[in-house]
Amino acid sequence: MLNNNIRVERAIKRVSQQDVADAIGVTRQTIFSIENNKYVPSTELALRLSAYFGKTVNELFRIVDSKE
């Protein structure tokens, strides 16, 4: 399972889901679904998110063992 820190990074940067969506060029639904682990973004979108937050992809996303 893929987990992410987007909500935390967004809180640190004090931006809304809509701000992130507008900056990256996706819908707010996409950001909402990624934050809630309902959707795994493509490499392109993951790289855009990492560029936007100034973090590496590994810092934003991490694989969590389902047994954990």
Place this chain on the structure above:
Amino acid sequence: MNTKTNFLLPHKFQIAGWWGLLASAAIFAILLCTKIYVPQLYTPPILLVTIPFLISLLLICISCEKIDDEYINALRSRIIYYIIIAVVLIKMFYYISVVICTSYGAIGTLGIISFINILSNPIVLISIYIIAFRLILTFYKYKMNSYVEQ
């Protein structure tokens, strides 16, 4: 810049599609109300309804949303995937039922079974696809709006 999606027509074609759907419904209503002609399938006047209707459905299906991205594209693919599974199951059920009914002489039930087969008609499938896609998008929007941003 949007993330990559499949080839789709611009959003204005979808708006044109909805207007076309409305226009075909209006033409159908006029044909029925004026009683000049009672529409029947496969006769020339009904083409005034069926052709705009089919073109409109196609335009709605193959045009993108106002903001289209990979998530909406994934949603589209998922709906098509479930529709394909449903069609296969309906067809399988239909053939098995026909064989059973004809073997046991229950010919009277064939009418009901044939009605089930209509569900796998391409026009019905396109309509189901459009309705399902719209419903899911609306549901997600509602769910997202009810979520309080932290």
